[in-house]
Amino acid sequence: MTADSDRHAVKMAKKKVARDKIMATKTDQKGLIIVHTGKGKGKSSAAFGMIFRCIAHQMPCAVVQFIKGGMSTGERDLILANFTDLCEFHTMGEGFTWETQDRDRDIEMAQAAWEKAKDLIRDExxxxxxxxxxxIALRYDYLxxxxxxxxxxxEKPPMTHVVLTGRNAKDELIEAADLVTEMELIKHPFRSGIKAQIGVEF
Known part of the structure; x- marks a missing residue:
């Protein structure tokens, strides 16, 4: 081994000892409140990644979509075709607010989605x-x-994880959450005239 390799091995050995000491103190488990927010892409994509992890581990889970309408998406189609025994999927919205242009109807649909969500969450x-x-529903005060x-x-059971997505998460929700990730927008192809594409956005 070279001198650089020797120094690296010593450094990593010290790092492992410190890391193992930290990890030994992490013994608790709990159901988390997880928020994905921010202007960047990937909030729902990351959340669905966790849903698919649950499915892979044979852990029952559920999805409630508050805004997105009944359009076909890869995640929705895959779950409905293969995993309905493990994952309930409810598309409760009728599209983005600028498409529906009916605030009263949007509020009604958001309230119905929240009632469904509460039933699903209560089932431990x-x-x-x-x-x-x-x-989005919270931002516009639909809820x-x-x-x-x-x-x-x-009312959330102690071991149930709840993931809440969408930009502009309210401060009260961020304060209550255990894990908050803000997706930062640096570049997006939409700004260059490229439309949403299958396999990337849906």
Whole structure:
């Protein structure tokens, strides 16, 4: 081994000892409140990655889509075709707000989606429930953020993970969450005139 390799081995050995010491203190488990927000792409994609992990581990889970309409997406089609025994999938929205242009109807649909979400979360046999684009419904006050936060604090089973996606997450939700990731937009092809593409966006 070279001198550089020797120094690297010594450095990594010290790092492993320190890391093992830290990891030994991490013994608790709990159901997490997870928020994916920000202007960057990947919020729902990352959340669906966790749903597919649950499916791979044979862990019952569920998805409620608050805004997106009934259009075909890869995740939805794959789950409905192959994994309905493990993952309930409910598309409750009718499209983005600029498409529906009917606030009263949007509020009605968001409230119905929230009622469905509460039923799914209360069932402690489910290990994860994804509330896709709920942050949009909260941003436009279709739902009361304080009610959502209080429900998650009071009624979410101890080992159930709940994932909430969408840009502009409200401060109250961020404060209540255990894990918050903000997707930062650096570049996006849409700004260069490239439309949403199959396999990337849906």
């Amino acid at each position: 046999s489910r290990r994860m429930v994804l509330l896709d684009e709920i942050n 009361d953020v304080n009610e959502v936060v209080q429900f998650l604090k009071d």
